[in-house]
Amino acid sequence: MTSAHRIEYLVLGAGPTGLGAALRLEEKGLGWRLIEAGPRFGGLASSWVDDRGFTWDLGGHVQFSHYETFDRYMDLALGPDGWHRHERESWVWLKNRFVPYPFQNNLHRLDPADREDCVEGLRKAAAARTLHPEPCRPRNFGEWIDQTFGEGVARLFMRPYNFKVWATPPEKMDFHWIGERVAVPDLKAVTRSIETGQDQVSWGPNRTFRFPKRGGTGAVWEALGRRLPAERVTLGAEIVRIDPDLRQATAADGRTWLYDRLISTAPLNRLVRMAPGIVDDRVADRLVYSATHVVGVGMDGTTPERLKTKCWIYFPESNSPYYRVTVFTNYSPENAPRPGAQWSLMTETSESADKPVRRESLAEDTVRALVEDGLLPDRRRVVSVAHRRLPQAYPTPFLGRDALVDPALRAFEARGIFSRGRFGAWKYEVGNQDHSFAQGYECVERLAADGGAEYEPTLFTPDLVNNRRNP
Numbered sequence: 001m002t003s004a005h006r007i008e009y010l011v012l013g014a015g016p017t018g019l020g021a022a023l024r025l026e027e028k029g030l031g032w033r034l035i036e037a038g039p040r041f042g043g044l045a046s047s048w049v050d051d052r053g054f055t056w057d058l059g060g061h062v063q064f065s066h067y068e069t070f071d072r073y074m075d076l077a078l079g080p081d082g083w084h085r086h087e088r089e090s091w092v093w094l095k096n097r098f099v100p101y102p103f104q105n106n107l108h109r110l111d112p113a114d115r116e117d118c119v120e121g122l123r124k125a126a127a128a129r130t131l132h133p134e135p136c137r138p139r140n141f142g143e144w145i146d147q148t149f150g151e152g153v154a155r156l157f158m159r160p161y162n163f164k165v166w167a168t169p170p171e172k173m174d175f176h177w178i179g180e181r182v183a184v185p186d187l188k189a190v191t192r193s194i195e196t197g198q199d200q201v202s203w204g205p206n207r208t209f210r211f212p213k214r215g216g217t218g219a220v221w222e223a224l225g226r227r228l229p230a231e232r233v234t235l236g237a238e239i240v241r242i243d244p245d246l247r248q249a250t251a252a253d254g255r256t257w258l259y260d261r262l263i264s265t266a267p268l269n270r271l272v273r274m275a276p277g278i279v280d281d282r283v284a285d286r287l288v289y290s291a292t293h294v295v296g297v298g299m300d301g302t303t304p305e306r307l308k309t310k311c312w313i314y315f316p317e318s319n320s321p322y323y324r325v326t327v328f329t330n331y332s333p334e335n336a337p338r339p340g341a342q343w344s345l346m347t348e349t350s351e352s353a354d355k356p357v358r359r360e361s362l363a364e365d366t367v368r369a370l371v372e373d374g375l376l377p378d379r380r381r382v383v384s385v386a387h388r389r390l391p392q393a394y395p396t397p398f399l400g401r402d403a404l405v406d407p408a409l410r411a412f413e414a415r416g417i418f419s420r421g422r423f424g425a426w427k428y429e430v431g432n433q434d435h436s437f438a439q440g441y442e443c444v445e446r447l448a449a450d451g452g453a454e455y456e457p458t459l460f461t462p463d464l465v466n467n468r469r470n471p
């Protein structure tokens with residue numbers, strides 16, 4: 001089947017980016033169609049229910065926002081009463097103790113030898129930055145860690161933890177994406193916290209966040225997707241070929257759509273191959289990313305006292321496969337089929353060629369480590385272990401990324417294809433839900449300019465949007 005007429009805007013993918021674009025196109029009264037390969041809205045921000053009735057997200061998703069528009073849509077999606085609101089409580093598990101996050105601001109929790117090591121490293125790093133500013137300009141993420149935090153914090157937490165998350169050696173990564181994401185230590189504050197023994201927990205953009213009462217994070221995107229006119233949305237159609245000359249997209253089942261402009265939220269490495277002749281195939285091979293395994297563990301009983309108020313915990317040590325564990329029923333008790341009588345933990349483990357994972361035994365390795373780390377008091381009470389692998393989960397900010405990605409985005413634009421979103425634009429620093437939604441929304445604002453936007457702030461000025469509240 002071929003659509004007889006040319007569609008003004010064809011949007012590829014119904015994750016947050018595609019939905020941001022489609023909702024804005026609808027508001028502006030333009031001609032559009034949304035095509036999604038999967039059976040539902042939400043992409044990587046969707047949720048699923050396992051065969052024991054536990055709800056899971058695709059990794060720990062936290063709703064926080066840099067945008068007034070995004071907040072307005074969140075309210076619209078679930079109404080003001082559809083949410084639980086939480087204070088962030090995140091922790092690091094290290095040497096059999098919890099240290100509040102940010103780790104470097106809570107060194108008083110460490111044993112004296114580690115604490116001394118960390119403080120000494122921080123002091124030396126600060127002195128080196130002052131005395132030798134020139135050689136201290138880091139060339140990669142690994143050097144940035146060492147020069148910012150010094151030997152102790154780098155060895156105990158920053159290096160092992162970051163390798164566990166990114167599955168990429170820090171020497172292969174850039175550091176410009178960091179911006180507001182990591183608390184850079186203030187030596188005075190570190191010393192004060194050691195003297196007073198007081199935890200410093202309130203830091204960063206996601207101090208508070210909201211979470212849907214029912215249906216997990218995916219409920220938001222399902223609700224927004226259902227606000228779109230159904231006749232303009234096609235689910236279950238995977239686009240496999242794009243002809244940039246004809247401006248035609250073809251699905252795996254042979255259906256085709258003609259378009260004027262294509263907003264693609266498919267991963268850029270896939271787009272390069274789907275629309276041949278625009279960007280060299282070798283670019284696709286050089287884009288670095290990692291996979292994530294989500295292993296959810298559902299239990300009978302009530303949440304143990306020590307986990308009752310915790311949101312998520314980071315794990316730098318090598319005894320566990322996971323880098324992060326979310327106490328998922330703390331986000332909403334409804335994430336368990338019997339709220340209040342069951343609870344759940346959701347773990348994330350990264351995978352790449354640099355960091356392979358034993359996939360067959362991962363579920364068992366996860367449960368064993370949860371017991372060992374004291375998170376799972378009685379494994380006989382486990383009633384569900386659910387495992388999903390996300391083949392593309394983190395777009396790695398690898399060295400040389402922008403020199404590869406930016407010309408590719410421009411080459412596609414010259415042919416009427418606008419590649420946006422977490423993997424569409426491959427910019428981790430603007431790859432959260434709020435950013436992704438904004439990328440879709442702002443792309444429409446720019447294309448349908450009618451005196452409106454001249455550029456897309458989220459894509460073109462990540463530092464700016466990340467450091468302010470965006471109207």
Ligand SMILES: Cc1cc2nc3c(=O)[nH]c(=O)nc-3n(C[C@H](O)[C@H](O)[C@H](O)COP(=O)(O)OP(=O)(O)OC[C@H]3O[C@@H](n4cnc5c(N)ncnc54)[C@H](O)[C@@H]3O)c2cc1C
Binds near residue numbers: 016035038059063
């Ligand atoms: C482990 C993990 C943890 C995260 N934690 C957070 C968090 O705490 N807070 C936060 O805000 N965000 C978080 N995110 C990010 C969030 O999931 C993304 O911001 C968001 O999903 C990106 O939206 P997107 O639309 O750009 O891409 P996606 O969600 O990937 O959506 C793209 C859509 O396009 C479809 N598609 C792809 N190719 C085709 C094709 N050829 N034909 C048709 N359809 C196609 C896909 O099926 C998919 O539905 C996390 C992500 C992961 C993986």
